[in-house]
Amino acid sequence: MAAKEIAVGSSSFSGGDPCPICLGPILQESYLDTCFHKFCFRCIKQWIKVVSSKVSKPLSSVKCPLCFLADVFDVPRFWKLKKLLQRNRWLESWLRRELQALMQEEDVDIVLHHLVGVMDSFCKRTEQRHKQETRSAEAFQEQFKSVIAEAGRPFLMARTDRFVDELELFLASGLNMEAYDAVYKQRLDWNNSREVGVSNEAIEEENRRTRATPNLFLFEEDSV
Ligand SMILES: [Zn+2]
Ligand SMILES: [Zn+2]
Incomplete structure (x- = not known):
């Protein structure tokens, strides 16, 4: 799903799920207007910045990181x-x-x-x-x-x-190794999120052992 703009929720602090990008409590709850996955305003803004700069795509075609990952690992x-x-x-x-x-x-x-x-x-x-x-x-x-x-x-x-x-x-x-590694790592980092694709015990175990600081990775979407 692609977004036209970032919508900012009314509350500045959400007591619910953590932000999938920074894993902290969500600050200035925000979402892209197409899927309503929630992030901190700062985090999603940073994601969009990275996406737009790397693929020179208009904001309207930017996917939220969770939807993006779910697409990449769409095994079925x-x-x-x-x-x-x-x-x-x-x-x-x-x-x-x-x-x-x-x-x-x-x-x-x-x-x-x-x-x-x-x-x-x-x-x-x-x-x-x-x-x-x-x-x-x-x-x-x-x-x-x-x-x-x-x-x-x-x-x-x-x-x-x-x-x-x-x-x-x-x-x-369908990725090359470099892109796969980047996304795979991100998938581990975001494994807590129920939205992200397939469950795999081995990966979950690895995730518990090697919880790393999430980063924003991106690559040419055309290679997907
Ligand atoms: Zn965040
Ligand atoms: Zn989404």
């Missing part, structure tokens, strides 16, 4: 539109880094190529049955995740399920 839409079949060209670099971290090993080529091969043939099979496709988006998603989990489990063991969830998030975001 990703599966519904079968976006998996559009190859993400950052996939291999992302996989390499993830595998290196999870396996604590520098050379992950074999596992990486194995996983990419499994994904490619899954996509190929899906393309071939294109016309006779009867699977629901949920079944499609479930099959993909179990195929990847099976391929990765011998190497990733207990970390497999978490890996598959993160792979799904990365693919659903």
Whole structure:
């Protein structure tokens, strides 16, 4: 949703939910006029400033940070539109880094190529049955995740399920690594907010461990 202007509520202090940007009590409760997610006036103003300066967009097309994040990690839409079949060209670099971290090993080529091969043939099979496709988006998603989990489990063991969830998030975001990292961090910071997309226990756990100061990140929306 895009906003035309910032509306400022009547109360200068709201006793309700904290501001999703600064995580403090909301000062001068404000919202963009399209979605009514609430922020401090100063925080949302800063967000808009960053957005408009980076993407030179008119205020009318600026999304509130929560709506923006929910869009980026719209996993159900990703599966519904079968976006998996559009190859993400950052996939291999992302996989390499993830595998290196999870396996604590520098050379992950074999596992990486194995996983990419499994994904490619899954996509190929899906393309071939294109016309006779009867699977629901949920079944499609479930099959993909179990195929990847099976391929990765011998190497990733207990970390497999978490890996598959993160792979799904990365693919659903359609972002490059840099942008993904920025948004992912922000998602952790804003995890308290019920509005933000998917729940994931591993991420919640990480969030508890590494609560960081939220920052405003932005990138070209066209890359989304
Ligand atoms: Zn704030
Ligand atoms: Zn919003």
